[in-house]
Amino acid sequence: MERFVLLSGCSGGGKSTLLAELARRGFAVVAEPGRRIVDSGRANGGTALPWLDREGFLRRSIDLALADRAVASANDGVTFFDRGLVDAASALEALTGEPAIARYCRDHAYARRVYLTPPWPEIYATDAARQHDLSAAIAEHDRLSALYPALGYETVLIPKVSVTERADFMIASLSPFSAC
Numbered sequence: 001m002e003r004f005v006l007l008s009g010c011s012g013g014g015k016s017t018l019l020a021e022l023a024r025r026g027f028a029v030v031a032e033p034g035r036r037i038v039d040s041g042r043a044n045g046g047t048a049l050p051w052l053d054r055e056g057f058l059r060r061s062i063d064l065a066l067a068d069r070a071v072a073s074a075n076d077g078v079t080f081f082d083r084g085l086v087d088a089a090s091a092l093e094a095l096t097g098e099p100a101i102a103r104y105c106r107d108h109a110y111a112r113r114v115y116l117t118p119p120w121p122e123i124y125a126t127d128a129a130r131q132h133d134l135s136a137a138i139a140e141h142d143r144l145s146a147l148y149p150a151l152g153y154e155t156v157l158i159p160k161v162s163v164t165e166r167a168d169f170m171i172a173s174l175s176p177f178s179a180c
Contacts, residue, residue, distance in 0.1 A: 003078045004069065005174065006110040007158075008087055008148070010141035012125060013117030014163065019082045021167040028075045032082040033064040054095060061088035062104060069108060078174065084110065090147050091140075105151060114153045115170055116145060118160065 007015050016032065023029040034050070037060050041049045048056040065085040072079040085108050089100040119138045126133065148155045156173060158166050 002111045003075075004072060004110045005078055005080050005170075006084050006086070006114045007080060007082055007117070007170075008084070008114055008144055009116035009158070010119045011137040013119065013137075013141070013158075014166070015082050015117050017163050018117070018158070018166050018170070019080060021163045022080050022170070025167065025171075028072065028077060028079040030068045030072060030079060030081045030084075033061045033068065033088065034083065037061060037064065055092070058088050058092040058095065062092065062100070066104070066108065080170075081110065086110070086148070086151065087144065090143065094143065101147075101151070110153075112152070112154055113156055113173070114148050115156050115158050116141070116148070117158050 007019060009015065016035070019029045019031065034057070037046075037057060038049055040046060047053050048060045050057045062085060065081075065083075065088055068081065069085065072081075086101070086105050089104045092098060092100040119141055145155065159169060161169075
């Protein structure tokens with residue numbers, strides 16, 4: 001699935017802002033499953049929230065990531081994913097010891113090149129949906145930075161520049177998939 005481009009890395013590193021810029025430029029995008037689950041749970045009194053039921057939250061994230069992939073398969077062009085199946089499965093495996101990576105990630109690959117946002121303390125902020133601190137975000141980034149290459153992905157670190165420059169960087173490095 002070379003047209004399924006994954007944006008992962010550090011929480012609070014600017015992924016959602018970058019995704020919005022890519023959407024503005026006409027690319028298909030898929031918002032982060034975890035953020036959508038948190039927003040829905042907070043609005044509807046749900047309990048599958050990372051600070052209440054982390055395992056339930058991660059299982060819902062996996063289900064949503066699989067559904068997102070199915071919907072995106074109808075798109076002929078590049079689709080950018082803000083996080084996805086690998087992030088959720090690896091977090092579930094780290095939490096429970098369940099072999100979630102082997103169960104889900106081998107049969108549901110993304111493009112070989114995965115883009116990672118680095119820790120960026122100057123823009124990191126907590127909010128109602130992101131309640132963990134920067135040290136937890138950095139630990140997550142470190143875990144994912146080691147995991148993706150172990151799964152056969154090439155990781156590319158997104159530079160700490162303006163969102164326009166970040167989008168230009170990603171699009172330029174996608175060739176031949178850079179057309180919408």
